[in-house]
Amino acid sequence: MKLIDRYVNEVGKRLLVFQGREDIEKELRSTLEDMLEERAQKTSKPADEAMEIELLKEYGSPEQVAMTYNPHPYLIGPRIFPLFLVIMRIVLLSTTLGMSIVMVIQLITQSPLMGSEFTEILGNGLGNIFSTLISAAGYVVLAFAIIERTVPDLGISKEDFNEKWDPASLAKEPSPDSVKRGELITEIVFTFIGLAIINEIFYFPIFSDEFRKFVPWINVIFVTEILLDIYLLRKAVWDTATRLVKIVMEVGMIAIAFIMLKTPNLLIFTADTFKHIPENSSLGAEGFMAIANLSISIALIVVIIVSAVDLGKAVIGLWRSNRKS
Amino acid sequence: MTNTESLENVVLELRRGVIVLAALSQLSTEQYGYSLLKQLADQGLEVDQGTLYPLLRRLETQGLLESVWKLEEARPRRYYIISAEGKKILPKLKKEWADIVSVMKKMLA
Numbered sequence: 095m096k097l098i099d100r101y102v103n104e105v106g107k108r109l110l111v112f113q114g115r116e117d118i119e120k121e122l123r124s125t126l127e128d129m130l131e132e133r134a135q136k137t138s139k140p141a142d143e144a145m146e147i148e149l150l151k152e153y154g155s156p157e158q159v160a161m162t163y164n165p166h167p168y169l170i171g172p173r174i175f176p177l178f179l180v181i182m183r184i185v186l187l188s189t190t191l192g193m194s195i196v197m198v199i200q201l202i203t204q205s206p207l208m209g210s211e212f213t214e215i216l217g218n219g220l221g222n223i224f225s226t227l228i229s230a231a232g233y234v235v236l237a238f239a240i241i242e243r244t245v246p247d248l249g250i251s252k253e254d255f256n257e258k259w260d261p262a263s264l265a266k267e268p269s270p271d272s273v274k275r276g277e278l279i280t281e282i283v284f285t286f287i288g289l290a291i292i293n294e295i296f297y298f299p300i301f302s303d304e305f306r307k308f309v310p311w312i313n314v315i316f317v318t319e320i321l322l323d324i325y326l327l328r329k330a331v332w333d334t335a336t337r338l339v340k341i342v343m344e345v346g347m348i349a350i351a352f353i354m355l356k357t358p359n360l361l362i363f364t365a366d367t368f369k370h371i372p373e374n375s376s377l378g379a380e381g382f383m384a385i386a387n388l389s390i391s392i393a394l395i396v397v398i399i400v401s402a403v404d405l406g407k408a409v410i411g412l413w414r415s416n417r418k419s
Numbered sequence: 420m421t422n423t424e425s426l427e428n429v430v431l432e433l434r435r436g437v438i439v440l441a442a443l444s445q446l447s448t449e450q451y452g453y454s455l456l457k458q459l460a461d462q463g464l465e466v467d468q469g470t471l472y473p474l475l476r477r478l479e480t481q482g483l484l485e486s487v488w489k490l491e492e493a494r495p496r497r498y499y500i501i502s503a504e505g506k507k508i509l510p511k512l513k514k515e516w517a518d519i520v521s522v523m524k525k526m527l528a
Binding site for chain 2: 118120121124125159163
């Protein structure tokens with residue numbers, strides 16, 4: 095095989111285009127042969143391997159040549175890069191927060207808060223957080239690299255993030271309909287953590303069957319919440335439909351939290367629950383049970399208050415926007 | 420980055436901007452890539468082959484050029500020629516170029 099053919103093959107291997115690869119190779123070979131022939135004529139010598147080597151050196155390495163033809167010289171292009179950054183932040187933040195909370199709960203419930211067991215759980219927890227973050231980041235990059243190459247139009251452009259911004263808005267009061275991205279991202283993160291906890295992705299030996307009866311209902315609300323928040327991140331403003339969804343969701347959450355508050359025995363305590371409490375601890379089994387039951391009541395009351403505030407905001411927003419129109 | 424490198428980069432950017440117009444203007448008669456490269460060089464516009472060939476493919480994808488393979492002296496060659504769409508936009512590009520030259524002449528005088 096001639097040196098030029100081998101060179102063209104090497105360029106071909108590095109081409110990232112799916113269509114027209116053979117065309118590019120054929121055209122490159124033809125050009126190189128033209129150039130070689132011209133050099134031979136100029137020097138009045140037949141073309142030889144030394145001449146080919148000199149020509150190919152000047153033409154550039156196969157990597158360089160292939161790069162000039164590649165339409166995507168980047169893994170994730172400018173078209174979807176802003177969305178990639180938003181999703182990456184959400185994923186990394188929610189993973190770190192979720193796993194940190196789980197680690198703290200494990201430290202409290204499964205270790206005497208000192209000694210080798212404590213250090214082991216802490217070390218394993220930090221190690222898990224680090225490796226999970228790397229995996230999560232890898233999956234996000236992989237997903238976006240695939241989207242970059244397979245989805246021609248996401249309906250999102252760079253302009254959605256930058257150029258549609260109106261400088262005139264700086265002079266105005268912020269619109270009551272505009273969403274607060276920070277709040278939405280925080281809400282997504284905490285809802286993910288909530289989902290992980292109530293679905294017992296991490297083992298908690300205290301949830302009773304009474305508690306588990308509520309889980310499917312809470313899941314529906316939490317998943318709706320996440321989907322609504324992602325939609326709002328994209329849309330950037332509240333409208334009647336999104337406010338109605340929010341109102342239905344918050345009413346549902348308040349109702350569930352209220353019923354749960356009235357339901358006895360949401361938590362169950364076994365000998366297994368208390369095995370990590372040191373024998374000489376001033377907090378005995380009864381004390382631990384009382385604190386746990388009080389904590390879940392407080393958590394449910396907080397949920398009712400937060401949901402009521404969000405419900406109030408949605409109702410007032412809906413009323414205001416309808417009055418304007 | 421040294422001053423020479425900066426200058427080279429700026430010059431490269433300037434030239435890159437005019438290659439589309441130069442190529443379209445020379446392809447009223449069909450030519451293969453290497454002959455176009457030489458023709459441009461003969462007229463004083465040295466273009467790197469790594470720039471010209473991908474550019475020709477892109478202009479064809481955009482519908483401004485058409486191409487056909489021909490066998491010459493036992494060697495297949497891809498000939499490019501300006502398309503009907505290319506002929507439509509070429510006068511507008513020429514006008515744009517003349518305006519830029521006029522503005523820049525005034526600015527640099």
